[in-house]
Amino acid sequence: MEHHADLIVIGAGQSGLATAALAPRHGFARTLVLEAADQVGGSWPRYYDSLTLFSPARYSSLPGMRFPGDGDRYPTRDEVVDYLRAYARHLDADIRTSTTVTSVLPRDGAWVVRTDDGAELTAPTVVAATGAFHSLYTPDVPGREQFDGRSLHAADYRSPEPFTGQRVVVVGGGNSAIQIAAELGTVAETTLASRRPIGWVKQRPLGRDVHWWFKHTGFDIAPLSRMLEKVPVSVLDDGHYRAALTAHGVERREMFTRLTPDGVMWANGTKEPADVIVWATGYRLTYPYLDGSGALDTDGRPRHHGGIATMPGLGFVGIEFQRSFSSNTLRGVGRDAAHVLSRLCRSR
Template identity: 85%
Template sequence: MEHHADLVVLGAGQSGLATAALAPRHGFARTLVLEAAEQAGGSWPHYYDSLTLFSPARYSSLPGMRFPGDGDRYPARDEVVDYLRAYARRLDADIHTSTTVTSMLPRDGAWVVRAHDGSRFTAPAVVAATGAFRGPYTPAVPGHEEFAGQSLHAADYRAPDPFTGERVVVVGGGNSAVQIAAELGAVAETTLATRRPIGWLKQRPLGRDVHWWFQHTGFDIAPLSRLLERMPVSVLDDGHYRTALDTHGVERREMFTRLTPDGVVWADGAEESVDAIVWATGYRRTFPYLDGSGALDLDGRPRHHGGIATIAGLGFVGIEFQRSFSSNTLRGVGRDAAHVLSRLGRSR
């Protein structure tokens, strides 16, 4: 079956939905959204159960629809999923779920997008908004293949109960690592392994949420993408997570140097038996459906400037630090989507 549209958007997560919502304003009369999952929501339904936003609800909205409830609260994962699915139902766009894109190639001034079921979609413009969470990253640590315990990425972690009474090491120094270590500490002997000390950032400096400061100083939208990519990771906390780590005896240790069949070898040479390792080590951008299109460099990274691909008719939304600090966030993807759509609309 073949479908034609003015714009095809890949992904029905926050980035794809924001793009589809803004498309009519930029001259795209018919938009198709292709989503691999059975429902809209992107990666959010797959995050761990207790995930809570570090941005208040008032700073967590997509274009045209306020995040419901008290604006000063910090929404939970399931609230975000519900919000995104409600947002999708309001869109003036056709959303094709259970549609996995396998390839995408430019042809005769248009893009030909093929799905796993043989469906074909064509459009003069395409926005790849499949996000940065398709490729969980686990660093290559010596002995990894020898380790006989449980080794899982944060993408596969859901809740602490299965680890009750075990010895667990959480690897990573970001928000997710700290959240996971804090809740695991209540049921398991837990250590947080990082390459450098955790950089704590106050959630509410001088009585205002840090996102208020980001907005009112202009930092949130400053074009500092290259600088931001090199900034050390910081953990936003109102004191809750530091207290939880201390209460449950979760210590931070220098990253281990290797794995053994039974556990880890710490930086000081001490060996310790470990039951499980949770790798909260981030994700790598991956766009397998763009292989052979000319849109990726030799390392598989998109060739783009602020989301505008170096190949005509293609844009990206949802890349971390794509244009600013708030890129790839609920509050920031709309700005990036508008920028990309305006450029794609002009080039048609």
Template identity: 80%
Template sequence: MEHADLIVIGAGQSGLATAALAPRHGFPRTLVLESAEAPGGAWPRYYDSLTLFSPARYSSLPGMRFPGDPDRYPARDEVVAYLRAYARHVDAEIHISAEVTSVTRHDGGWLVSTVDGRQYSARAVVAATGDYTGPHVPDVSGRAEFAGRALHAADYRSPELFAGQRVLVVGGGNSAIQIAAELGEVADTSLVTRRLIGWMNQRPLGRDVHWWFKHTRFDTAPLRRLLVKVPVSVLDDGHYRRALEEHGVDRREMFTRLTPDGAMWQDGTKESADTIVWATGYRHTFPYLEGSGALEADGRPRHHGGIATNVPALGFVGMEFQRSFSSKTLRGVGRDAAHVLARLR
């Protein structure tokens, strides 16, 4: 059995930021356990055209600047390359292909087991797998009857496979807008939402919104209770709204049910559809913590600001609105990691 002061589960942006900061918070030996074959978290699995909604200057992890023009919006592959370079920079041992199956209390600390039977012990654990491992699809009436193709945004890569089809993209967030905009070039596409799309100006008064968030301290911890009540907004400088209009992507109210051939709308009309893309977000999922006492009955973690409230020496990093608006972002995970590590000592 291998021992460490701290075990971090996940080598995405949250886990890597946590590992980088661990030595200065009293954890000289840190192990990072990553289920994939390389660091990078969920980023390598995102759709091909994904670009950040934050400029490079606001997309850095602690101690390593995001390279290149600081005012550009990096693409997916740039983020993956940055994270893997950062992993080489981190003073921690990273074990890849190490899927964690259980985390249990052991001799006053934690025992962590992986799918291949390896075991590790540590006095503290940080769960940094976020929520991108749990794609959410709403329980819509008739969903099981639909005979066309249905996939979550987590499984969408590029528009070519959908050329000439009738596609419904369900969701009103950033990913839904990006996917619908590019599908509109090759397919008859509609964006299906429960409410009007909440557009937010990407560059008010010529400054990126992340500049305003930083300098007004809008995304700091005291505001987190307010922020979770704010409706989902789409950051856009006008590019995506123009793309939707140019490609004829219309917005439709949420259908009442699915049929074998497509969807039924609120006025009773039916429409055929070849594909439904569920851009409906994710839910927290920490299956390796089941039985640890750290989870609610529905699987959500019991925590305050990322510190487990029911068990000792367990933290979380990388959850949406964990402490602020920027939690779960490249810019915000370092701040949350420092907060958690300082309270795990």
């Protein structure tokens, strides 16, 4: 079988780009990157307008290219997008955008990758780096079908102006929920609903950004993935967001028990009207193009150990807590990519 590449990477977000950047160091001379969107950058271009990283620029770089500017500042969404696009331009890889992978199946000791335009590509090694952004998660709350207001996931939220004067409930207790609720509070009557109290973490304990402590204590790379999956969500804050919630009257309440036609019902039985529900409830990892490949379990989750699939020649990069606390972050995804590529290279 003639191979179109030594390595096919699916996804041109931070995970796929880091994998493509490191591929030549691990013996993959011809790398092909397939991206469904019309530009590289993964989910970053589609996040809400005001998104700001919680990690400083000096801890937000991919392998081989420093994040530009003041290392102590917290980059915006658009700065990250610009960085990823500049990063892609320097890669020794064939990057094809507007190319959706429809299936990846093993055949004759290699992998056959089919795309939506009818192409059939082959390679002995494939890395799935598409992440979870396309699989939006919202909890199954009673009454959802009866709710007459607007319901949207945080992935579809862009800015607060369209919600001016409305009554909004933001669901979630993570960084995105806090950022969105804080800015909605400036224009709308906003409530934050979460299953647990917000786990506030100081952004700069003892005068150092928390990411400095993560690095210098070794916590960032500690192999604690199974334990970390059970740790409650925490929110990094230098005091700005907590103060904004208070200043704009955004109350945090225990998660409502059901939706009503005109709002929500809280745990104490009281009802509150709401025009909009914003679900900042995250994503679920899915790989529909691997259906039928044998690489997924019965629930559709990847069978892997630290990103190395149980099937030869297949790897994953970009899974939260894949190998450490910093997996699936700009600062940590390169370490996972290097680990996966080194193992895949040795198994060829």
